[in-house]
Amino acid sequence: xxxxxxxxxxxxxxxxxxxxxxxxxxxxxxxxxxxxxxxxxxxxxxxxxxxxxxxxxxxxxxxxxxxxxxxxxxxxxxxxxxxxxxxxxxxxxxxxxxxxxxxxxxxxxxxxxxxxxxxxxxxxxxxxxxxxxxxxxxxxxxxxxxxxxxxxxxxxxxxxxxxxxxxxxxxxxxxxxxxxxxxxxxxxxxxxxxxxxxxxxxxxxxxxxxxxxxxxxxxxxxxxxxxxxxxxxxxxxxxxxxxxxxxxxxxxxxxxxxxxxxxxxxxxxxxxxxxxxxxxxxxxxxxxxxxxxxxxxxxxxxxxxxxxxxxxxxxxxxxxxxxxxxxxxxxxxxxxxxxxxxxxxxxxxxxxxxxxxxxxxxxxxxxxxxxxxxxxxxxxxxxxxxxxxxxxxxxxxxxxxxxxxxxxxxxxxxxxxxxxxxxxxxxxxxxxxxxxxxxxxxxxxx
Numbered sequence: 001x002x003x004x005x006x007x008x009x010x011x012x013x014x015x016x017x018x019x020x021x022x023x024x025x026x027x028x029x030x031x032x033x034x035x036x037x038x039x040x041x042x043x044x045x046x047x048x049x050x051x052x053x054x055x056x057x058x059x060x061x062x063x064x065x066x067x068x069x070x071x072x073x074x075x076x077x078x079x080x081x082x083x084x085x086x087x088x089x090x091x092x093x094x095x096x097x098x099x100x101x102x103x104x105x106x107x108x109x110x111x112x113x114x115x116x117x118x119x120x121x122x123x124x125x126x127x128x129x130x131x132x133x134x135x136x137x138x139x140x141x142x143x144x145x146x147x148x149x150x151x152x153x154x155x156x157x158x159x160x161x162x163x164x165x166x167x168x169x170x171x172x173x174x175x176x177x178x179x180x181x182x183x184x185x186x187x188x189x190x191x192x193x194x195x196x197x198x199x200x201x202x203x204x205x206x207x208x209x210x211x212x213x214x215x216x217x218x219x220x221x222x223x224x225x226x227x228x229x230x231x232x233x234x235x236x237x238x239x240x241x242x243x244x245x246x247x248x249x250x251x252x253x254x255x256x257x258x259x260x261x262x263x264x265x266x267x268x269x270x271x272x273x274x275x276x277x278x279x280x281x282x283x284x285x286x287x288x289x290x291x292x293x294x295x296x297x298x299x300x301x302x303x304x305x306x307x308x309x310x311x312x313x314x315x316x317x318x319x320x321x322x323x324x325x326x327x328x329x330x331x332x333x334x335x336x337x338x339x340x341x342x343x344x345x346x347x348x349x350x351x352x353x354x355x356x357x358x359x360x361x362x363x364x365x366x367x368x369x370x371x372x373x374x375x376x377x378x379x380x381x382x383x384x385x386x387x388x389x390x391x392x393x394x395x396x397x398x399x400x401x402x403x404x405x406x407x408x409x410x411x412x413x414x415x416x417x418x419x420x421x422x423x424x425x426x427x428x429x430x431x432x433x434x435x436x437x438x439x440x441x442x443x444x445x446x
Contacts, residue, residue, distance in 0.1 A: 107176070132179075178192075194210040232280060235312050241317050277306060279304075286298070
């Protein structure tokens with residue numbers, strides 16, 4: 001979880017050639033004006049001694065129209081330092097890189113802003129926040145951040161203008177994109193919220209963001225969330241005909257039963273997304289007290305269930321065919337073999353990943369995370385000696401993972417899972433031990 005404390009970052013302003021020749025004896029640039037005096041868009045500063053041309057002025061004006069005005073936040077006192085290359089460093093209160101995932105504070109502000117925008121208490125209480133993710137900025141914003149605001153500073157990422165480099169006084173405010181499902185109206189909406197006041201919220205002040213846009217998307221259904229999964233399982237287990245069907249198969253302990261709500265797909269007009277529907281798949285564990293048992297090894301087949309997820313009721317049920325349960329096999333579980341009457345492998349060789357003298361690769365990239373895709377890798381580049389930083393890819397991720405089961409029999413013919421879009425790779429991710437995470441990134445980098 002990201003810290004809510006502000007971190008001082010820097011803005012690089014190259015000096016003129018005359019200043020460098022004078023062995024850095026020229027007076028330092030004046031301290032930046034307070035945020036109440038700076039232009040509310042992207043205020044710019046030109047290198048001293050340059051004459052702004054019409055081209056530079058037009059570029060300055062075009063940049064200023066890209067970002068909406070924001071509320072001023074007081075800047076910390078500026079202190080100037082000078083590197084050996086004659087570049088003046090000015091600290092700036094930039095707490096998040098434009099590509100950093102949303103922090104807990106930012107998510108809270110975004111959710112509170114959208115909920116407060118609801119027209120009535122009923123609308124606000126019916127909101128389910130399916131996804132809250134960063135609105136990723138344009139490439140030129142990322143380039144500006146990497147060039148002047150976040151170390152290692154890379155001014156070479158930006159093209160130079162005729163009158164000297166145009167340097168913004170601050171980065172644009174971050175934005176969040178929220179996918180909201182209204183349980184009462186069965187509507188899906190997408191909201192964009194500006195997070196310009198998050199820092200004030202972390203200091204106990206005014207904490208509402210600003211709604212930039214909102215729209216209802218007709219005839220769609222967003223992914224089901226964890227609360228809906230739990231509610232659906234409880235509704236199915238409490239349905240009397242379902243309990244009777246379980247008894248026919250020798251199952252009376254409902255704690256052993258697993259109910260997995262699956263999206264109905266779109267096989268006919270009855271599956272149209274005007275309704276929020278699920279067709280659960282049923283499984284049965286052998287031990288209710290084994291948290292890592294592989295319950296999917298024992299599917300309960302022959303039962304058709306259709307659940308209205310908006311109202312949480314079973315609207316269709318049919319016990320179509322009595323299919324015997326697979327026999328219990330403890331060795332199918334994710335437990336040590338010796339604890340279940342088996343034997344673990346004894347021929348596994350040790351795996352060590354070490355580079356005592358540091359890495360031999362020169363890859364440079366930034367890691368992010370989204371609820372839908374999971375791991376995202378940004379700004380992939382290779383540092384190629386004297387040639388410098390060579391861009392390879394702006395963004396890499398698993399956009400979707402489709403798993404078609406390919407069985408024409410019921411109910412498997414409709415099992416065509418979109419693991420990212422329907423469930424969310426990021427929302428279902430689990431934490432890995434440090435050694436495995438290192439191995440994953442190491443394998444990507446080498």
